[in-house]
Amino acid sequence: MKSAVDRWLGPSLTVLALVWLWLVYAYIPGARFEGEPGPRAFPVLLGVVLAGLGVVMSLQALMSVGRERSADATPVLTGREAWLAIGTFGLLILYAFLLDKIGFIVATPVVIATAMYGLAQVRRWVLIGSLAIGITLGCWVIFDALLGTPLPSGSWVVWP
Amino acid sequence: MEALLQGMSVALSPGTVAAIAAGVVAGLVFSAIPGLTFSVALALVMPFTFGMEPIPAMALLLGVYSGGMTGGAVSAILLGIPGTPSAAATVLDGHPMARKGDASFALGASVIASAFGGLFSLVVMMLLLEQVAEVALRFGPAEIFALVLFGLSTICGLADRSLIRGLIAGVLGLMVMVIGLDELDGVGRLTFGSVQLQQGVNMLVALIALFAVPQVISTFVDHGRVERPVIAERVRAVFPWRRVFGHWWLLLRSSVIGTVIGAIPGTGGPIASFLAYDHARRFSRRPADFGTGTLEGVVAPEAANNAVMGGALIPVLSLGIPGDPATAIILGGLLVHGLQPGPLLFQTRLDVIYALYMVIAVSWVIILFIQLAGIRVFVRVLRVPPHVLGVCILVLCGIGSYVIRNSIFDVYLMAVVGVLGYALQRMRIPLAPVVLGLVLGPTLEQQYRTALILSEGSHQIFFESGVAMAFFALTLLTIGWQVWSSLRASVTSKPGVA
Structure with a gap:
């Protein structure tokens, strides 16, 4: 479902992911031993995946400009x-x-x-x-x- | 034979049956009220057993356990708030059924499916205890990680119409569960020095917030604007035996899923119910009906999460290994009463083993009667106008969030997560994958890291295990199937394409 919402939601999620990654690197220590996934590994992975999904959503929204269905124009919130x-x-x-x-x-x-x-x-x-x-x-x-x-x-x- | 008769006579004595009934009622009440779990009920009931004989004492505890496994569905169906994390998958179709006027039907179906799942797992426990315990013990961190990853792949099925939105939702759920004290290294993650945040986001608080708050806001929004149909309860459908057993094959498969998952320590009801729900949807003739209030969407998770009970008791009785807090308390009860679980118990106290089996069977019969009799009372809650019920649920959300850990901070957290949930819903991001991320996230990460610690950082551990590889293959198959289905749907929906 490519909608007008995605045009701002995709970039917003990417920004959120970047902020998340910054916070993770700033506040969570890395692994104690080499080769072992420390407490930071999983949050970093999640941040990267979310950023990737945000980019994909943005690209999908860009490619569908002008092809939105009327239902997609419904405002998110009145x-x-x-x-x-x-x-x-x-x-x-x-x-x-x-x-x-x-x-x-x-x-x-x-x-x-x-x-x-x-x-x-x-x-x-x-x-x-x-x-x-x-x-x-x-x-x-x-x-x-x-x-x-x-x-x-x-x-x-x-x-x- | 003598042991069997002896066990049966103790289990069916009036005192033991009364203890089972009391336990069942306590378990039902605690799990039906959002915020209270039957693990709490087990802990509270435990001191009462100290002065009792071993079998009535265990009857009380097992009654709480089995009652607690079913009660979560009551609030899940009627209010849209899962009473226990295991009932989260039941909300997806149970609550829409209630909104369509089929609350009593949904409740009846959930009780019958629960009893079927519970009794099925009991039979498996009696016949295949040794074999299942052996298989369960082969599940180390690598295998559990692969299993949970497979569970997470069901996000694809819960993603409504957009796979990417489902994946985003799943990742957001996983992110929420990262916050708090890291269990393996003991360091705070994104706690910013806050003591309250160190305990992390409680799963039940998040479930209350995500399921209840958006629904409450919607009732206020719809009030006066949307003419809601009067919920004409079809009470005649309280005993939907035929309709439920029309899905006997699904009941059986869901019960197998629940029993096997229950036997694996560290997994449990939430994983089993979501896997069974996705399994039901995937193999349904009408998968598009899921999420709108379909019977299969209630029957599958309820059979699975109750079948977990028998499965979870297998490692407890045969090896003395509890898989979750509830079975840990049951184990504690056995030890307090001088019943040391393990192979020796099966050789020396076979009468006790038979008595425990009988207690569980009786508890399911009692649950069936209490729940089915109570449905006519439970559904009266739906006669309350939605906007007034919304206010009641709002208050219940606050109290429910508080009593889980006696924490005001959790009430604040519930408000924040709830409103974020509403915002996500309005942006057409499905909430079910968020819930799946919340439920599976901690186990996924913990088992992955434990596996790598055991293998000294080598990912080879995942590829050396046949079980893990089988689950990885299933995960890839599930994702591949969903991507292929999405592509096919987008091609056929284009104008000019038949």
């Missing part, structure tokens, strides 16, 4: 999709932060309510509230109370 992806990512990062700082019991309902309102666009407050409390309690019972897996209690919170 504005709405991009915002929802960013929103989901942001919320997951926020969840990780809140789990660490205020703990599972407080962080989870906050995140559920935010996700329901902001991402799922639910405006029924009873549903949002019951889901936030229900999921939090359900998860706490399953993980903490029944299975004995400790959930984060939060470094900012001092529980009695």
Whole structure:
């Protein structure tokens, strides 16, 4: 499938591979003994293969200029999709932060309510509230109370 | 005969059957919840066995083991999140089946295939224990490397329509698994001094991220824009015996793949299930249907990953060699209860061996009943509107990632990998080969380097082994076949070419 996406994806992957190779050579030591593949060998091989695949993809895209099918012109992401992806990512990062700082019991309902309102666009407050409390309690019972897996209690919170 | 009767009477005593049932339930629960694995369940259950008699104790552990092998498929099919790495291949067709309204059918098929695979490997274990153990012991690092390389060649089959995109995806998956502490030399690789990065990217965290996060984003994107068909569950299809056994030949082949791979230490369920999935697709009459929700795509990986159990127990019982963390705990259980695995156990305590066989058989019967009875309850989760279910999965992703290693860092990592997965998906880079790279990468590199350390740097070690050469030939054949098929497809798709 040669598409308009490949024209920038191929070179991007090649650049990514070159950055990877630079990082590998800069941060991973080579083999301790001659003839033995050290910790660097496999990452180098992967970088070279990715760079090669990026070049092949770029060449394929160049050769197919003007022959794209209409389906290939579909944008990778619409504005709405991009915002929802960013929103989901942001919320997951926020969840990780809140789990660490205020703990599972407080962080989870906050995140559920935010996700329901902001991402799922639910405006029924009873549903949002019951889901936030229900999921939090359900998860706490399953993980903490029944299975004995400790959930984060939060470094900012001092529980009695 | 006396030993057989004695073993059966102990294994079928009410106490032992209750222990099996308790173990099965624990295994099912732990493996069905993303983030918890049945290895954790085995470790948690182990202290409970200290005060028990040897056979009920082993019944509890083996119940967890067999229950855990099947439970991963529940969340894989219903939520699109593999409960265990072994269930990753099941997501590829199981979840699309659920989205088409066939969740109960997919769950039923997966349980039947699982039980078939598990019982098949048990029979192999009983009849060919010595022979399989002998073959398995011939697998050194060179042979395992060749086998895993062959497993990796299945990327060609998982690459959708573009081989190059599939290869890129596979390489990206392998790259992710490079990060962390190098197991052989003990040096950090691309950790940039971070202690958290030293432990590397956990496979299960990456699987949760790659399977669940893109799906959650898609449900939010589709909400209000796409009119989703109401999932009319066809509950009548909960017991799809006929449909599943219509694929008896595939069930049998997948079970053989699982049993053989399970017997090789250092391999395991994920490799077996992906190999069986690719095998099913390659020999299917309708390979294009794979990935869209086909029964064969569920039956093959489930039969294979459950057949791994019997295979994995062969080296444990016959030689005392565990192949993965779960069998290591089982071995620990045997030792704690004074049962020293090895040839002597077969000579002096044949009753114990027969009892263990019987325990495994009973555990599969219990699993079959519990799972089939539970399907009607499990599928209710699909009645929840997709965007609301999306929020629930989002939270479950966070908790699931945290509880694997009690690490907040893993939650951050899951978010990053998940969004990258979504970006790759939007760029039409298939995620299945990324997963394959994640699953096979560490074993591939480790075995390659171990082989070269053993041979003092000489690649001759790979060419001296007939088994390794056979797998290399199969790998070349697979890649060659795929390249030829791609070229043929591109020629026939050109305008004017019939």
